[in-house]
Structure formats: C-alpha cells, structure tokens
Amino acid sequence: MKHATFRRVAALLVAGLLAGGAHAANEQYFPLQSYRVGPYAAGGTGFFGGFIDYLQYVNAKGGVNGVKLTWSECETEYVVEKGVECYERLKKGLNGAPAAATNPLSVGIAYATLDRSTADKLPLITINHGRTDSTDGSVFPYVFPLQLNPYSEVSAIVNYIGQKSGGLDKLKGKKIVTLYHGSPYGKETNPILELLAKKYGFELTLIEVPHPGNEQQSQWLNIRRIKPDWVILRGWGVMNPVALKTAKKTGFPVDHIIGNIWSNSEDDAAPAGDAAKGYISITTHPSGTQFPVLQDIKKTVIDAGKGNLADPKRFGNVYYNLGVVNGILNVEAVRLAQAKYGKKPLTGEQVRWGFEHLNLDDKRLKELGAYGLVQPLKLSCADHEGGGAVRFQQWDGSKWNVISDWVQADRKLLRPIIEESSKKYAKEKGITPRDCSKES
Amino acid sequence: MFYTEAGQFSGHYRADRRLFRLRQDRYALYALLLFAFAVVPAIGSDYWLNAILIPFLVLSLAGLGLNLLTGYAGQLSLGSAAFMAVGAFATYNLALRVPGLPLLVGIALGGVFAAAASVLFGLPSLRIKGFYLLVSTLAAQFFVQWLFTKVSWFSNDSASGVITAPPLRIAGHDLSNPAGRYLLTLGFVVALTLLARNVVKSELGRNWMAVRDMDTAAAVIGIPLARTKLLAFALSGFILGVAGALWAFTYLGTVEPHGFDLSRSFQVLFIIIIGGLGSIAGNFLGAAFIVLLPIGLSLLSGLLPPGVIDAGQLENLQKIVFGLLIIGFLIKEPEGLARLWQQLRERARVWPLRY
Structure with a gap:
C-alpha cells in the first residue's frame, strides 16, 4: 500500500517535470504539416521525404551539438483548415522537446497560421513561396520566405x-501569358506581373486554372488565340503535366513555356511524356545526387533502409532536394541559435534568432557538402529572403539540364513594393515595426 | 425512473409553450450551457479550443442553417458554402469600409447579406422541386465563388485573394485569444440555435413541415407557399452567413473563396444527413461525427509505432475507415444520429423497466 502511494507520487512528479520543464528531453522537435495524399502528394512526399531524411542524417551524425532532432507528421492534404488543426496539434512540441519551426509548404496554410505563429513565437518557414511582403522582417519577425519570394521569382x-x-x-x-493556379499561391504574383508589364511595355494576359487543374482545354485555346511569345506556367501538382500535354495538343511550342518554382520537378515534366521535351523551368537548386551531402544521406540513411521515400528512384529529384535544402536551412538556424543560447533544445523564439542570422557563404556550404545545391544566403532583420537568384533548366525527356547561370531578381525594384505592402499590413493589424538598426 | 414526465403539469399556456417542457431537459440544458460557457474556456487547451471546438461549433451552425431549409422546409440545397462565403466576405467588407462598425453588428449584417443572396437563389424553388432545385442552388455555389475570385474589390485587391480577419474586438475587449474566439462563436451558436428552435415550434415551422410533406396539400389548407419557402431560404441563408463569417474570423483568421467550395457544401449536407434531417440536436451530433472522427482517427493512427505502415497509406486507410463508419451508421440508423438520441431518451423514460 505504502509502496503504491510512493510510486504514484513519483509518477506525478515526473509528469509535472515533463509538463513544466520543456527541456527535460535533450531533443529539438520539428512539427511537420505534411501531405501525402491528394492532388499535391507528389510535392508533399518528395519535400517531406527529403526533409525527414536530412534530419535522420543529422541524427546519425550525433544531432546538432548533441541535441537530437525529432519530428512527427500530421496530414494536411494541402487543405487550409486541416493545416490549422495540425498546427495547433503539433505546436506544443513532442514529449517535452520544444518545436523549432513550422514548414507547412502551402501558401494557404501559411496565411492562416501567420498570426498564430507570431503569437506563439514559432518561426514559419515558407521556402521558395509564401507571402511576399513577409520578406520585410521588421513587420513579420516570425515569417521567413527563404531563398526566393514570389516577386523575386x-x-x-x-x-x-x-x-x-x-x-x-x-x-x-x-x-506574355501567365497561366496560374487558382489558389492564394497562384495569385500572389499577379500584381507584380502587371507592374513589370507596365514598366517594360510587354502585353500581359493572366489566365486562371481552377484548382486542381486537371482540365485546361479552354485556357489553352484562349492562349492559342492570343499567340503569345512566352507562357509563364505558375502551376502546382497535377496542373503542370496537364498544361504541357494540352499545350502540345493545341500546338503551342513547349520550349516557350517557362515553369515557375513549383512547376519545375521531375514529377511535373515526366508524366507529360513527349509533350514535355524542351520545357524550361526555373530552379533554386539543381536535381541530382552528386552533392556530398546527398551521397552521405544515401550512405547513412537510404542504404540503411531508413529512407522516407516510398519510391527510391525519386532520390535526388527536385522536390526531394528542396526538402534537403530546407532541412539544411532549418538545422543551420538551430545551430546558429545554439551558438548564442547554449547547446540545448531551444524555443521557437530562440530559433527565430538563428534564422534571422543565417549566413551561408561558399565556405560554409562546402563544409555542409551542399555547395552548388544551396545558393549563398544571408538573412537579416530587414531581409527574410536572402537569396533571390534562380537558374534555368530544360527537360530533355528524361532529366533536367541546367541551361543558364544564376539569374538575379531585380530586388532593388521590388523592395519598395514589398515595404509598402508590409507597412499597409502593419497598419491594418496595428503592429509597430521593429527598428532593424537596433537589432543585433 | 429519473427521466419521467409524471407529475409535471402545465399551469399556464405559457408553460405549455416553453422551449423545453420537461424539467429534466431544462436542467440538462442549463448544466450544458454552464459547462460550455464557464468550464470549457477555463480548462480547454489552445488545441481543443482552436482546432476542435470552434470548427465543431461553426459547422454545427452551418448544419443548422441547412437543416431548416432541407430538413424542415424540404427544399434541397447544395449552395450552403456559397452563402457562407457571402457572409464571410460581407462581414469583411463591412468591417473594412464602414469605420467604427461594431463586430457583432458586422457579423449579423453579413448574415443579412447572405440571407438576401439565399432568397435570390431560392426564387426558382417556387417553380421547381427536388433534384432540379438542387441544381439551381448548385449554380449559386459556382457563381458566388466565381464572383469573389473574379472581382478583386471583394478581397480589397489583395494580391493572393486571401483576406485576413480584422482584429476581434467587442467594446474594447480583445477577443483574439483562443478562449475569446471560442466564447464569441459559442454565443452566436447558442443564440441562433435557440432562435431556430423557437421558429420550428412556431406557426412558421409548422408551415415549413407542411410544405415539406406535401406542398399541394399545404397550399390547399391555405399556407402561402411562396412566402413560406422564401422565409426558409432567408433564415437558412442568414444562419449560414453567420456561420461563414465565424468560420473566417474566429476559426481560420483568413478567408479565400476556395475555402468555400463545393466540397464544403457537401460537408454541410453530410452533417445533416448523418445527424438527422429535421432535428436541431442532429446538427451537433452530425458535426461532431464529421469534424471529430477524422481527427480522432488521425490521432489514433499517430499512436502506431512509426514504420509499420507507410505514412501515405496510413492516411488513405483513415479515409477508408471513415467512409466505412459513415456507411455503417447510415445502414444501422438511416434517420441519423438524432434518431439514436431519441431512442436513448425513450429508453431512459422507462428505465429500469423495459416498457
């Protein structure tokens, strides 16, 4: 009897410790709002596969300064309210390991969790997508459209x-015709396209493809009537191969279609078969497995049978590599933040500092084995994007070949527009922007 | 034994007409309300309030809106999400363009706009019935979504077409925290549910049911068909509009036209079919089934040791299980969960005896 009481007290104490001290376990947690079913599953499985494999790889190397990384998944299906539910479910961390950052990989979910992230002091990472004006870190301290925001793209x-x-x-x-996905993500760039059209004097037509985009006959007939010099394809998921196939059917030359950053993977081009041969797209990172970091992942994770991809052939494709890039950036942020706050599991607020001080030069990228995979990146309080450069690649029927050097976005031109928009947001929401000259 | 009517006599007509005639029902309701208003905000975690209770309440309200129209007045509709969208966008634009408009008034006016839209699209109901009416409300669904996508004025020319909710403030109190948003939602849901219960017990409610059961007969005994049907559309639209505004403002905090697509209309329709047509409590049971069960399944599957089943297949398995449960329930009780609830109460009246 006495024994049982003692045990109960001990159990209560342990439970109290776990609940009270978030640092009981020496682990850093990544909440993954992933999607593996639905029309965008190809993107989701590739991206989160790469992300998880990189985290496994870091763990195999002993974690970040001894702090192991842990994660759990929650299926969003790219649906906003599911993403919100997942955010709320996962934000508190796992078994005492505090959450580092959320990576929903969906503009709609990012918009819906933006206020929540800020209130919960948890960084919201929208690599290569997201809300453009969140580049201005003085108004959006917790949001990071890393590498490439939609306007730069x-x-x-x-x-x-x-x-x-x-x-x-x-x-x-x-x-120029822009064919865009009928979602917040697709529409995000319309005003900047209109502005650029005015500035450079080209004739712009914006055509929407309703989600998910598996029927585009009328849109492409419309394009054939307009006879544009170029078509910018701002697609996502199943919309991309359908666009390429329909373009071929209506006789538009595929090498004058430029796919944007979410129309650039093997999973977009390959299903279109012959119709995709010659298709051009942009990318922030090449596909391929030749990078040392990918070779190491192959050795420690894939060959050990722990790889996250169901189809091992997708190892090293565009989505997978983006997941790896995202993993590198997240883990680097944790590492940087540990240098400041100590080698222990950190809160989202502390990891945020790490993201804001990301500084990946060629030397650091070589150390990471990611030279050529990740572009040099330097973030600051005012600039939450960092890179803003892309390369162009062309599909030869079986793989992507890089056909251009880095092409830089005109970030000087974009900055005032971004600031104007973020100021408007700050006013609407009653936010006082941080003074970036006083941040360290 | 405990749940018995014996000894409860109505001394006045007023007492006979009250919403809940049985003392036990009244006390249970008071206890439930007390629990929902006082206890839940105090003990509920962020997750429960934000991710489970608020969407449950809002979808219950949407179900209520559609149930008045379909379950009581017998008019089929697939435009629920469209009227929710009208409510959400109207509330947003009112808050944006009418300075100093109180939030509660804004949400209510959003409901009024939705009611107007609903009446407009309900006009064909005067001539056509059943599945044909369903198709004409489907037109509302597509038209409204197209309108809000095409005309960027409605989303204040925002680049991505996503609008963010204005700060939730009532008389200087900030309601942006989870408990505040929950209480705001709950307030609307309780008020509108009581209103709906009053209406269906009134002459209007009886007219609706007469029209539902046979509208020629209803016309013969002198029920004005046009007025009755359009009032059903109006009240249903109003409730759906308020639900849409709450969905956008207290739940997601953002709104885009695609959040109110056809699948949302189907979701609301499933809520009332599973919950029970022509029942008020059924909406809450149906919404609980539709909202909570998938989350429960997902949490359950999270308990499985990782690596046993591929994560993608696990997701598909959950969908299969959920579908099977729906089929199972509908075979077991085609009249919905509300009927089960009814049977439970009948059992409770004679318990512990069998008859």
Whole structure:
C-alpha cells in the first residue's frame, strides 16, 4: 500500500517535470504539416521525404551539438483548415522537446497560421513561396520566405525572357501569358506581373486554372488565340503535366513555356511524356545526387533502409532536394541559435534568432557538402529572403539540364513594393515595426 | 425512473409553450450551457479550443442553417458554402469600409447579406422541386465563388485573394485569444440555435413541415407557399452567413473563396444527413461525427509505432475507415444520429423497466 502511494507520487512528479520543464528531453522537435495524399502528394512526399531524411542524417551524425532532432507528421492534404488543426496539434512540441519551426509548404496554410505563429513565437518557414511582403522582417519577425519570394521569382523570369530577347528594352510589345493556379499561391504574383508589364511595355494576359487543374482545354485555346511569345506556367501538382500535354495538343511550342518554382520537378515534366521535351523551368537548386551531402544521406540513411521515400528512384529529384535544402536551412538556424543560447533544445523564439542570422557563404556550404545545391544566403532583420537568384533548366525527356547561370531578381525594384505592402499590413493589424538598426 | 414526465403539469399556456417542457431537459440544458460557457474556456487547451471546438461549433451552425431549409422546409440545397462565403466576405467588407462598425453588428449584417443572396437563389424553388432545385442552388455555389475570385474589390485587391480577419474586438475587449474566439462563436451558436428552435415550434415551422410533406396539400389548407419557402431560404441563408463569417474570423483568421467550395457544401449536407434531417440536436451530433472522427482517427493512427505502415497509406486507410463508419451508421440508423438520441431518451423514460 505504502509502496503504491510512493510510486504514484513519483509518477506525478515526473509528469509535472515533463509538463513544466520543456527541456527535460535533450531533443529539438520539428512539427511537420505534411501531405501525402491528394492532388499535391507528389510535392508533399518528395519535400517531406527529403526533409525527414536530412534530419535522420543529422541524427546519425550525433544531432546538432548533441541535441537530437525529432519530428512527427500530421496530414494536411494541402487543405487550409486541416493545416490549422495540425498546427495547433503539433505546436506544443513532442514529449517535452520544444518545436523549432513550422514548414507547412502551402501558401494557404501559411496565411492562416501567420498570426498564430507570431503569437506563439514559432518561426514559419515558407521556402521558395509564401507571402511576399513577409520578406520585410521588421513587420513579420516570425515569417521567413527563404531563398526566393514570389516577386523575386517572377522578376527573375522576366529578366531571363529579357536576356533571351536581347535586352530588357526588347520586351516592349512582346506578348506574355501567365497561366496560374487558382489558389492564394497562384495569385500572389499577379500584381507584380502587371507592374513589370507596365514598366517594360510587354502585353500581359493572366489566365486562371481552377484548382486542381486537371482540365485546361479552354485556357489553352484562349492562349492559342492570343499567340503569345512566352507562357509563364505558375502551376502546382497535377496542373503542370496537364498544361504541357494540352499545350502540345493545341500546338503551342513547349520550349516557350517557362515553369515557375513549383512547376519545375521531375514529377511535373515526366508524366507529360513527349509533350514535355524542351520545357524550361526555373530552379533554386539543381536535381541530382552528386552533392556530398546527398551521397552521405544515401550512405547513412537510404542504404540503411531508413529512407522516407516510398519510391527510391525519386532520390535526388527536385522536390526531394528542396526538402534537403530546407532541412539544411532549418538545422543551420538551430545551430546558429545554439551558438548564442547554449547547446540545448531551444524555443521557437530562440530559433527565430538563428534564422534571422543565417549566413551561408561558399565556405560554409562546402563544409555542409551542399555547395552548388544551396545558393549563398544571408538573412537579416530587414531581409527574410536572402537569396533571390534562380537558374534555368530544360527537360530533355528524361532529366533536367541546367541551361543558364544564376539569374538575379531585380530586388532593388521590388523592395519598395514589398515595404509598402508590409507597412499597409502593419497598419491594418496595428503592429509597430521593429527598428532593424537596433537589432543585433 | 429519473427521466419521467409524471407529475409535471402545465399551469399556464405559457408553460405549455416553453422551449423545453420537461424539467429534466431544462436542467440538462442549463448544466450544458454552464459547462460550455464557464468550464470549457477555463480548462480547454489552445488545441481543443482552436482546432476542435470552434470548427465543431461553426459547422454545427452551418448544419443548422441547412437543416431548416432541407430538413424542415424540404427544399434541397447544395449552395450552403456559397452563402457562407457571402457572409464571410460581407462581414469583411463591412468591417473594412464602414469605420467604427461594431463586430457583432458586422457579423449579423453579413448574415443579412447572405440571407438576401439565399432568397435570390431560392426564387426558382417556387417553380421547381427536388433534384432540379438542387441544381439551381448548385449554380449559386459556382457563381458566388466565381464572383469573389473574379472581382478583386471583394478581397480589397489583395494580391493572393486571401483576406485576413480584422482584429476581434467587442467594446474594447480583445477577443483574439483562443478562449475569446471560442466564447464569441459559442454565443452566436447558442443564440441562433435557440432562435431556430423557437421558429420550428412556431406557426412558421409548422408551415415549413407542411410544405415539406406535401406542398399541394399545404397550399390547399391555405399556407402561402411562396412566402413560406422564401422565409426558409432567408433564415437558412442568414444562419449560414453567420456561420461563414465565424468560420473566417474566429476559426481560420483568413478567408479565400476556395475555402468555400463545393466540397464544403457537401460537408454541410453530410452533417445533416448523418445527424438527422429535421432535428436541431442532429446538427451537433452530425458535426461532431464529421469534424471529430477524422481527427480522432488521425490521432489514433499517430499512436502506431512509426514504420509499420507507410505514412501515405496510413492516411488513405483513415479515409477508408471513415467512409466505412459513415456507411455503417447510415445502414444501422438511416434517420441519423438524432434518431439514436431519441431512442436513448425513450429508453431512459422507462428505465429500469423495459416498457
């Protein structure tokens, strides 16, 4: 009897410790709002597969300064309210391990959890997508559209078309059609396209493809009527191969279609078969397995039979590599934050500091084995994007070949627009922007 | 034994007409309300309030809106999500363009706009019935979504078409915290549920049921068909509009037209079919089934040791199980969960005897 009481008290004490001290376990937690079913499963499984494999790889190497990484998944199906439910379910951490950052990989979910993330002091990472004006870290301290925000992406594409036409002044009178996914993600760039059209004098037509985009006959017939010089494909998931196939059916030359950052994977081009041969897209990171970090992942994770991909052939494709890149950036942020706050599991607020001070130069990238995979990146309080450069690649029927050097977005042109938008948001929401000159 | 009517006499007509005639029902209701208003916000975690209770309440309300129209007045509709969208966008635009408009008034006016839209799309019901009416409300679904996508004025020309909720403030109190948002939602749900219960017990409610059962007969005994049907559309639209505004403002905090697509309409329809047509409590039971069960399944599957089943297949398995449960329930009780509830109460009246 006495024994039982003692045991009960001990159990209560342990439970209290676990609940009270978030640092009981020496682990850092990543809540994964993943999606493995639905029309966007190809993107979800690739991205989260790469992300999880990189976390496994870091663990196999002993974690981040001895702090093991842990994670759990919650299926969102790319649906906003499910993403919100997952966010709420996972944000508190796991078994005492505090959450480091959320990576929903969905603009809709990112929008819906933006206020929550800020209130909960948990970084919201929207790599290569997201809300453009969250680049301004003085208004959005917890949101990071890493590498490439939507405006930079469009600006780089227009710059590339300019290059191809022999100078930006030659864009005058050209016809460009943008075919966009009917979602917050798809619409995000429309105003900046209109602005660039006005600035460079090209004729712009915006055509929406309703989600999920498996029927595009009328849109492409419309394009055939317009006879544009270029089509910018701002697709996602199943919309991309359908667009390429329909383009072929209606007789639009595929090498004048430029896919954006979410229309650029093997899973987008390959299902279109022959229709995709010659298709151009942008990328922030090449596909391929030749990078040392990927070789190491193969050795320690994949060959050990612990790889997250159901289909091992997808190892090293665009989505997978983006997941690895995202893993590298998240873990680097944790590492940086540990240098400041100590080698222990950190709160989201502390990891945020790490993200804001990310500084990946060529030397650091070589140490990580990711030289050529990740672009040099330097973030600050005012700039939550960092890179803003893309390369162009062309599909040869079986793989992507890089066909251009880094093409930089016109970030100077975009900055005032971003600031204007973030100021408007701050005013609407009654936020006082941070003074970035006083941040350390 | 405990749940018996014996000895409860009505001394006045007023007492006979009250919403819950049975003392036990009244006390249970008071206890439930006390629990929901006082205890839940105090003990509920962020997760429970934000991710489970608020969507449950909002979808119950949406179910209530559709149930008045379909379950009581017999008019089929697939436009529920459209009227929710009208409510959400109207509330947003009112808050944006009418400075100083109190939040509660804004949400209520959002409901009024939705009611107007609902009446407009309900006009064909005067001529057509059944599945044909279903198709005409489907038009509302597509038209409203198209309108809000196409005309960017409705989303204040926001680039992505996503609008963010204005700060939730009532008379200087900030309600942006989970408990505040929950209480705001609960307040609306309770008020509108009581209103609906009053209406279905009134002459209007009886007219609705007469129209539902046979509208020619209803016309013969002097029930004005046009007025009755359109009032059903109006009240249903109002409740759906308020539900839409709450969905956007207290639950998600953002709203985009695609959040109110056809699958949302189907979701609301399933809620009332599973919960029980022509029942008020059924909406809550149906919403609980539709909202809570998938989350429960997902949490359960999270308990499985990792690596046993591939994560993607596990998701598909949950969908299969959920589908089987729906089929199972509908075979067992085609009249919905509300009927089970009814049977439970009848059992309780004679308990511990069998008859």
